[in-house]
Amino acid sequence: MSMIEFHNVQKFYGHFHALHDINLEIDQGETVVLIGPSGSGKSTLVRTVNGLESIQKGKLIVNGHDLSDPKTNLNILRSDVGMVFQHFNLYKNKDVLENIMLAPRIVSHIPEEENKKQALDLLDMVGLRKWAHNMPSQISGGQKQRVAIARTLAMKPKLILYDEPTSALDPEMIDDVLQVIKKVTNESGMTSLIVTHEMGFAKEVANRVIFMDQGRIVEDDDSESFFKQPKTERAQQFLSKIISH
C-alpha cells in the first residue's frame, strides 16, 4: 500500500516554478533518500508532503488524505506525519521533556503518566535522559536534533520527513544524529523520506534514492544500483562531485 502519491504535482512561488510535474509513489515501510544540488526542490517537495507548502496543480495523497483538496484537515494528517527540521525548531519556552510531551498531551490526549513514561523512554533511546529538564538553549545542536527526533516519535507517526537533519550541525555532532535516524528507520518499520547531503549515510540507510534537479525528479532507483552507477549523466556528475569532496 502506498503512503505517498504525487500525481503531476506543480508548485509555484509566484512565477518561480519550484516543482515540475512530480510523479512519485512511496510505499509503506520504505526508506527513501532524496538527493540533489541545492535549490533543486528537495526541501520544497518534502514540505508539501505535510502541507507546510501548498501545491498549485496535480494530486497529492498522503496516508489516505488528499492534500490537493482544501477541505482536508491538515492537523489530522500531521499527527501521523512527523517532521525533523534542519534547524530543529524545538520550543524555546519549554524544557526538553515538555518539548516531547506537549503534542501527545494536547493533540492525542494521551494520559499524563503514560505520556511521561513514553517521553522518558524516548529520551533514553536518543541518549539524553539526564537532559530532560534542561531548556533547549542549554544543549548542543546535535542534542537538540535528537530531542527533535524524540519529539516526532512521541506522536507515533506512520511517516517521518527529515529535511536536511544534519546540515546545521558541527561535523562531530553529525554522527550521533545519523545513528539515531538509522536506529529509528531500521527498527520501527516506519516510512521515511530523508533529504540529506550525507552520501555514506544515504547509502547505508536508504532502500531507494531519488535524485532531483531544477524542480524535477531526474532519477528514481533502488539504493544499490544508484550508488553503483547512476543512470543519468546529471546524477553521475553530482555524485562524483560530492564524493570527491
Next chain:
Amino acid sequence: MKKKFWLLPLLACILMLTGCGKSVNDQSVLKNAKQSNTIVWGVKGDVKLFGLIDVRDGQQKGFDVDMAKHITKHILGPQGKAEFVTTTSQSRIPLLKNGNVDAVIATMSITPERKKIISFSKSYFDAGQSLLVPKNSSIKSTKDLNGKTVIGVVGANSVANIKKVAPKAKVIELQDYAQAMNALKSHQGDALTTDNGILFGLAVQNPGYEVRGGTFTVEPYGVAVNKGQTSFTEAVDKAVLEMQHNGEYNRLIKKWFGDVPGFKYKELYRR
C-alpha cells in the same frame, strides 16, 4: 537605579522655587499701562454675551469685552489700546498673578475667598446664579435638585454654591462652558448651573433649553486686579462710574442683553 532617587526631591524643589519668586506685585500696573498706552485684559472666550471668540475674525466679543474697551478709553484716553487674552475660569487667577494680564474682566464674581488673594473693583454687573435645563425637565428650582446631577465648570464658585443649596445633588465639574453644555445635551447631568447672564447666553445658542428658578445667589461681577494695585482699582471704579453717568453703561447692557428672551435687562440699568 540609586541615581534616580535624588531626582525627585530636586524636581520638587525647583518647582516650588519657581512658584515662590515673583515680582509682579511690586510694579504699578497703572503706571506701566500709561507708559505703554495699553491695558492687557483677561476675558472669556467661550461665554456668549460676555466674552466669546467670533470664529470669523478670531476676536473676543461680548459685554465684558466692550466694558474693557470703554474702561481702557476712560483710563488711558481715546488713543488707549485694549489687548485681550482668552482665559478660562480655571486659568484667569494664575494668569493675573503671573502678570500675563493686567486685569481680568471675565464673568468673575466678587467672593471673600478670592478677595484673600486678589483685589476687585466695585461690581460692574449684578448677576445671580441660576439653572439651565431642557425645556421638558421636571426641575423647577433648586429645591428639585437633590438626587440629581448638576453640571458646573471648574474654577467657578457656582459649584460650591450648589452644594450649599442642594447638599444631596451630585456635582460634576467640566473644563469650560462649551463642554458643560455638551455634557448637558448628552444627559451627563440634569441641569447646568452658573450665573444667569452666562446661562441666558447658552439658552440663546441652544433652543430647547431654558433658564429656570430665578437667581438663588447674588453674584456681583468685578474687575480683578492684583493685590496692592490700588491706583488701578480706583481708576477702574472711576471709569465705570463715569460710564453709568453718561449712559454708556446702559447702552452696552441694551446692546448685549436687549434681545435675550426672558431676560429682564432693564433691571440691570444703572444711573
Next chain:
Amino acid sequence: MINIFAKFSSQLLVGLGWTVLSSIIALFFSLIIGTIFAIMEVLPSKVMRVIGHAYVEIMRNIPLLVITMFFYLVIPMYVVKINGFTAGTIGLTLYTSAFIAETIRSGIQSVSNGQMEGARSTGMTYWQAMRYIILPQAFKIVIPPLGNQFVNLVKNSSVLAFVAGFDLMYQANSIASTTFDTINSYLVVGVLYLIVTLPISYYMRHLEKKLG
C-alpha cells in the same frame, strides 16, 4: 505642598482611587483587546489582517481625548448613557489597546517562523501553537515595552479630568481652583502619580533583568 495634601487628603485619595481603578480596568481590557487585535494582524486570513490593522491605525492615530469625548458626549446622545468615569476608562482602554496590539504583534513576529512550523508539524492547530508556543515567547519579548505602555496608561488616565471622572487630575483642577494655589496643587498630584508609576517602572526593569 504638605498643607495642600493635609487639607485635601481625602479628596486626593479619592482621586487616586479612581485613577488606580480606571488604570487597572483599562489595563486588563486593553491587554485582552490588544492581544486579540495583535493576533488578528498576524493571521493568515487577509480580511482579518486588514480589520486588525485598521483598528490599530484608527485607535492610535486619534487623540485619546477625542475618543473619550466621543464616548462621553456622542454615545450617550444616541446609544446609551455612560458617565464620565466609564467614558474615560473606555477611551483609555481602546486607545491603549492599539499600542498594546502593536507591541504584541511585533513580539509575535519576532518569534521565528520555525517555532510555528515545529508546532504545526506535530499536529497542533494554529490556535494551540499560538497559545502554547508563540504567545508565551512573544509576551516574554514584549515585557519591557509593555511596561512602558502601562506607565503611559496611568499617565493618560488624566483624560478622566476632562469628562468629570473624579480622578487625580480632576481633583487637582478642583483644588487648584478653590485654593488658587495652582503650583502646589499640581505638585501634589504629580507626586501622587509618581507614587503609582515609579513602582511599575522599577518592577518592569527588575523583570526585564530577571528575564534577560
